[in-house]
Amino acid sequence: MREKKRREILGKEKGFKPTSSGYIRIALGYPNTYSVGMSSLGFQWVWYLFNKRPDTICERFFYDTGNTTLESGRKIILFDFIAFSISYEMDYQRVIKMIEQTGLPVRADERDERMPVFIAGGGFASINPEPLAPFFDVIVVGDGEGVIDALLDRYHETKGLGKKEFLESIKDLRGIYIPSITFPVYRGGEIESFEGREVEQNVSFSHPVPFTPVVTPLSHFSDMELIEVERGCRFRCKFCTVGYVNAPFREYDMEEVLDVVNHHRIGLIGASLADYTKFDRIIERLKGRVTHIGVSSVRADRIKKHTMKSLVEMGLKTITIAPEVASKKLMGVISKGITEEQIMGFVNKANDSGIRRVKMYFLIGVPEEDLSDIEMMAGLIMKVNRAFNGEVRVSVNVMIPKPFTAFERLSLITKVDYNHRVSLLKKLIKGIRVDIMPYREAYTQTLFSRGDRRLFFDKNLDKDVFVYHMDSMNVLPWGFIKRG
Numbered sequence: 001m002r003e004k005k006r007r008e009i010l011g012k013e014k015g016f017k018p019t020s021s022g023y024i025r026i027a028l029g030y031p032n033t034y035s036v037g038m039s040s041l042g043f044q045w046v047w048y049l050f051n052k053r054p055d056t057i058c059e060r061f062f063y064d065t066g067n068t069t070l071e072s073g074r075k076i077i078l079f080d081f082i083a084f085s086i087s088y089e090m091d092y093q094r095v096i097k098m099i100e101q102t103g104l105p106v107r108a109d110e111r112d113e114r115m116p117v118f119i120a121g122g123g124f125a126s127i128n129p130e131p132l133a134p135f136f137d138v139i140v141v142g143d144g145e146g147v148i149d150a151l152l153d154r155y156h157e158t159k160g161l162g163k164k165e166f167l168e169s170i171k172d173l174r175g176i177y178i179p180s181i182t183f184p185v186y187r188g189g190e191i192e193s194f195e196g197r198e199v200e201q202n203v204s205f206s207h208p209v210p211f212t213p214v215v216t217p218l219s220h221f222s223d224m225e226l227i228e229v230e231r232g233c234r235f236r237c238k239f240c241t242v243g244y245v246n247a248p249f250r251e252y253d254m255e256e257v258l259d260v261v262n263h264h265r266i267g268l269i270g271a272s273l274a275d276y277t278k279f280d281r282i283i284e285r286l287k288g289r290v291t292h293i294g295v296s297s298v299r300a301d302r303i304k305k306h307t308m309k310s311l312v313e314m315g316l317k318t319i320t321i322a323p324e325v326a327s328k329k330l331m332g333v334i335s336k337g338i339t340e341e342q343i344m345g346f347v348n349k350a351n352d353s354g355i356r357r358v359k360m361y362f363l364i365g366v367p368e369e370d371l372s373d374i375e376m377m378a379g380l381i382m383k384v385n386r387a388f389n390g391e392v393r394v395s396v397n398v399m400i401p402k403p404f405t406a407f408e409r410l411s412l413i414t415k416v417d418y419n420h421r422v423s424l425l426k427k428l429i430k431g432i433r434v435d436i437m438p439y440r441e442a443y444t445q446t447l448f449s450r451g452d453r454r455l456f457f458d459k460n461l462d463k464d465v466f467v468y469h470m471d472s473m474n475v476l477p478w479g480f481i482k483r484g
């Protein structure tokens with residue numbers, strides 16, 4: 001990246017500036033643009049935690065900033081660690097590209113002792129880290145807080161002994177997965193068992209409350225501070241990883257959340273915000289203190305009218321709900337438990353509060369779904385559109401049968417069934433903007449979330465097995481992860 005551009009980006013950042021002059025050097029990468037990376041609370045939080053250690057310097061790099069770091073412009077291969085924060089499966093190819101661009105061998109087993117230690121962490125690792133296993137020396141499974149300090153302490157203790165000794169020294173830590181120590185044994189093209197130790201997911205709850213220490217107009221959420229108010233979810237909808245993988249549900253104390261509000265534009269982050277115990281009170285307390293608020297999706301049955309009104313007064317224009325399905329039958333299948341009556345009640349509250357836009361998320365490809373369920377979905381969407389005074393937007397995603405959910409072994413919907421459902425939806429929904437996930441994306445997401453370490457190397461691998469035929473597999477690629 002050119003020096004002028006680097007300075008320009010840094011010049012626009014407000015907030016935390018690392019001052020550590022430590023000797024442990026970490027280059028932390030985000031496999032997407034600077035704008036997307038800086039809107040990731042997880043990425044910014046890990047960068048902050050690393051830099052809070054007096055013995056550590058952590059500098060950032062992004063997909064669009066090349067193979068030098070943003071802070072000093074130093075080449076990332078000169079750092080002790082090259083770390084990646086990876087949230088989504090769809091970023092995997094960019095991760096691989098960024099590793100290739102370092103000029104070092106992409107496979108961990110081809111890199112030698114003198115080369116940096118490659119670490120990965122983030123949402124992907126708690127679900128199924130196997131597809132990226134060959135690229136990394138260490139993968140953090142679960143919450144990063146707690147593991148980071150233990151890992152760097154061991155690095156400090158083994159400094160000078162070499163990479164192998166360091167990896168040996170951390171292998172017993174909770175949440176640490178070392179792909180060269182725990183690996184699958186194949187027989188007849190399938191995983192027969194795992195060699196090495198089970199990996200126990202790390203569960204922690206950091207203090208202070210995680211927030212984005214830097215705001216910038218160049219972030220996707222321009223000049224907005226993001227604050228995590230809860231982790232996991234109270235509910236266990238059968239298709240959703242949040243309720244399973246991020247268990248147990250944890251929420252932050254309201255006063256602690258208020259303590260980290262440093263800007264006038266804030267976004268509250270949580271899987272189901274209206275279920276935060278003191279949601280109504282925290283919104284009242286924030287009134288007058290912030291000029292703009294953003295909230296991630298809320299459950300239609302939980303949000304109260306006066307809270308919605310307060311949110312509108314604080315600049316909220318769009319509110320998002322995720323009914324996922326419309327028929328009673330499918331609500332039961334996915335255990336979502338929201339009724340049409342509750343959704344229409346939500347629409348009334350949205351009208352009374354003066355919100356401008358309602359965004360709704362739906363799923364197709366749910367078990368037991370047939371075309372009558374799709375008709376009901378279209379019917380509900382049109383009913384909401386008629387009843388709501390503002391604009392309605394709809395996103396239709398394909399249900400990805402993800403690891404650790406109740407549907408982890410199910411097949412992805414077939415292309416033929418997908419096409420029938422999409423045509424029907426397009427025929428029945430009129431005058432509303434509807435974004436539908438392309439089938440190719442659903443296929444790739446399923447493959448990347450359920451594949452194993454052969455995925456990016458074995459050209460003869462039958463990829464359809466991971467997408468459509470996992471029901472008969474004895475050992476699943478994520479079978480070595482133990483949940484607390």
Ligand code: SF4
Binds near residue numbers: 233235237240243271
């Ligand atoms: S779909 Fe929403 S309510 Fe259900 S478990 Fe996931 S985050 Fe929670």
